[in-house]
Amino acid sequence: xxxxxTQDMSFIHLISSASLLVQLVMLILVLxxxxxxxxxxxxxxxxxxxxxxxxxxxxxxxxGVDLNALHQRIISPRYDSCSLERIFAAGFGEFNKHPDxxxxxxxxxxxxxxxRATYQREMDYLESHLSxxxxxxxxSPYIGLLGTVWGIMNSFRxxxxxxxxxxxxxxxxxxxxxxxxxxxxxxxxxxxxxxxxYASRTDQLATRxxxxxxxxxxxxxxRAAA
Amino acid sequence: MSENASRNSTHTEPKRLMxxxxxxxxxxxxxxxxxxxxxxKDHPPEGMIVDIWTELPKPIQESxxxxxxPKQPEPVKQEPEPPEPIKPEPPKPEPPKPEPPKPEPQKTEPPKVVPQKAVTPPVKKPDxxxxxxxxxxxxxxxxKIKEQERLKELEKQKEIExxKELEKQKELExxKALEKQKELEKQKEIxxxxxxxxxREKELAAQRQREQEAKARQAAxxxxxxxxxxxxxxxxxxxxxxxxxxxYKALILAKIKSRIVMPPDLPGNPAVEFSVTLLPGGDIxxxxxxxxxxxxxxxxxxxxxxxxxxxLPLPPDPALFNEFRNLNIKVHYRE
Numbered sequence: 001x002x003x004x005x006t007q008d009m010s011f012i013h014l015i016s017s018a019s020l021l022v023q024l025v026m027l028i029l030v031l032x033x034x035x036x037x038x039x040x041x042x043x044x045x046x047x048x049x050x051x052x053x054x055x056x057x058x059x060x061x062x063x064g065v066d067l068n069a070l071h072q073r074i075i076s077p078r079y080d081s082c083s084l085e086r087i088f089a090a091g092f093g094e095f096n097k098h099p100d101x102x103x104x105x106x107x108x109x110x111x112x113x114x115x116r117a118t119y120q121r122e123m124d125y126l127e128s129h130l131s132x133x134x135x136x137x138x139x140s141p142y143i144g145l146l147g148t149v150w151g152i153m154n155s156f157r158x159x160x161x162x163x164x165x166x167x168x169x170x171x172x173x174x175x176x177x178x179x180x181x182x183x184x185x186x187x188x189x190x191x192x193x194x195x196x197x198y199a200s201r202t203d204q205l206a207t208r209x210x211x212x213x214x215x216x217x218x219x220x221x222x223r224a225a226a
Numbered sequence: 227m228s229e230n231a232s233r234n235s236t237h238t239e240p241k242r243l244m245x246x247x248x249x250x251x252x253x254x255x256x257x258x259x260x261x262x263x264x265x266x267k268d269h270p271p272e273g274m275i276v277d278i279w280t281e282l283p284k285p286i287q288e289s290x291x292x293x294x295x296p297k298q299p300e301p302v303k304q305e306p307e308p309p310e311p312i313k314p315e316p317p318k319p320e321p322p323k324p325e326p327p328k329p330e331p332q333k334t335e336p337p338k339v340v341p342q343k344a345v346t347p348p349v350k351k352p353d354x355x356x357x358x359x360x361x362x363x364x365x366x367x368x369x370k371i372k373e374q375e376r377l378k379e380l381e382k383q384k385e386i387e388x389x390k391e392l393e394k395q396k397e398l399e400x401x402k403a404l405e406k407q408k409e410l411e412k413q414k415e416i417x418x419x420x421x422x423x424x425x426r427e428k429e430l431a432a433q434r435q436r437e438q439e440a441k442a443r444q445a446a447x448x449x450x451x452x453x454x455x456x457x458x459x460x461x462x463x464x465x466x467x468x469x470x471x472x473x474y475k476a477l478i479l480a481k482i483k484s485r486i487v488m489p490p491d492l493p494g495n496p497a498v499e500f501s502v503t504l505l506p507g508g509d510i511x512x513x514x515x516x517x518x519x520x521x522x523x524x525x526x527x528x529x530x531x532x533x534x535x536x537x538l539p540l541p542p543d544p545a546l547f548n549e550f551r552n553l554n555i556k557v558h559y560r561e
Contacts, residue, residue, distance in 0.1 A: 012261065030253070037252050041245030049240050080238060125237045179260075186256060 014176040019154050025147030025180050029140060033187035036136040039129045040194040047201050050126065053082035054208060067092060067223075083122035084209055088216060091115035095220050104224050111220060115213045122209070126202045130195060137192035144184020151177020470541050471549045477539040482555060485531035489523040495560045496521055498528050502553045506544065508537040516554065528557050 015026065061070070074081050074089045081089070094114035098107045155173020159165050358381065365374040496519035503512040513532050518525055532555065540550055 034249055034253060037249035038246050041248045042239060042242055045241040045245060046239055182260075 014172065014179055017172070018151060018176040018179075022147045022151045022154075022177060022180055025143055025150070026183055029143055029147075029180065029183040029187055032136055032140050032143070033183065036133060036140075036187055036191045036194075039132055040190060043129060043133075043194065043198050047126065047198055047205075050082055050205060051201070054084045054205065057082060057084050057088075058208075058212070061088070067219075071096075083126065083205070084212060086122060087115050087118045087209060087213060090118035091213070091216055091220070095224070104221065107224060108217060108221050112213070112217050115216070119209055119213060123202070123206055126205060127199075130198055130202070133191045133195040133198070137188050137195055140184045140187040140191070141181070142184070144181040144187075147180025147184075148177040151180065467546065470543075471546060474539055474541050474546075474550070475553070478535075478550075478553065479555065479557075481535040481539060482528070482531050483557065485534040486527055486557065487531070488559070489521070489527055492521055492524060492559055495558055496524055497556055497558045498525050499554060499556045500528065500532060502532060502555055504538060504540070504547075504550050504553060506540075506547050508540045510536060510538070519559070524559060528555075 015023070018026070071089055071092045073079055074085045075093070091111050091114055095107060095111045098110070152174055155170050155177065158173065159169050162169055361377065362374075365371070365377075497517075498515070498519035499517040501514045501516045502510060503514075505511050510533065513529055515525060515529070538550075540547065
């Protein structure tokens, strides 16, 4: 490596001249960052879509439509249903399965169970990959730091063999090592932000689902009693 | 049925591919920012120029030396210049020289034409003789003898006239020859005049050369005078510098002396010498005892005084600091 001051400090040169482990760390971080951004955008679309459809469904439901027609529409295979619609469909289907005259308490219990099961499944779907974002947010800075520490170690070790030690000998090594930290932070910061945002959004959705479940069981109970 | 449907309903994620494309886009943007952002800061080696600044005073001296150096060759260049004008000027008179010979052959042509004219009359003479013979034959055919005689007289008269004409022609030729001679003389005179002009021109050229040489000498003298003035100025500047250095050395010594708490009752006039290493700004880096006075009380008093007068007065010009880097301070007990 040329040790004159007029060194090529371009980004590509820094990466290509880094040691193998640092390059490996950089590769891992690039993959992590890519997948984390992919999940960020996927969850963004999923949650935005879910909130919009839930708003629409609640709007339709509370306007007082025929529940049987609504159920039929939801369970038709072509219909692109949302989580809340699927919870309603599960509860309403379970409620309708019981013949008239069975114990109301037992009917309501099984209806609530069916809705609870669907709710769990839907929440699982909505919260999927959020744990990945959390992991990326907490781990990737450490991975980047590992690469940086390793790179700086190497550059100082090469410095020890020099008789005349100048900043120019250490600077390229440290610069290329610090790229690893930069990449780790680049992966971590959006992941943490996205995780916190999506977690709060899914929590909001979960409370909406739970309150809707309580309300639909009340409606169904009144309907059975009537 | 509905239970199975709800359980098996695979969640159709919207815009899954678009999410991937967006993620790639974000990374491409980030890498672009890194590549161009870092390569923009790729030209700092200009900072290497800084190394030259530590030796500021030397380039000034070099420049002063370098300035007279090119001026010495200048007079040398001017001296060879005078011969140069001589070379171009002689060739100038040369071209006019070939010109005078040219008119001479041109004017020699007319004499050639004149003899031709002179030859033609004798040619006419035989023609006239033939006619005379014919006429005589005709006269022999017995026509009027008187007429013949008259004719002969007329012929004689004609001949006389012809002779007169010939004489006139000869006179004309003579006149022409005279004119030619005069022309030749005039040409010669013109040539002489031209030669005189050439001589005058040569003289003028020589005078110009002399003038140029004189100017060159004057310029060289002026340069010498200017150099002398510069040298004097430099000397004055050096004097100023030395004055400045002496002034500040005196100031330093005065400041130190004002801080000395003199120990009382020392015998004689002991002197102590310290060599002091200074930092730019007047700070003291190191104080070493160069020669003791023999009285440690006095030595330590002076050393303390040196440290007490810590920001030592230094000239504002940083170029002079080299004179103050290592100072020798000698203090006498009694002034």
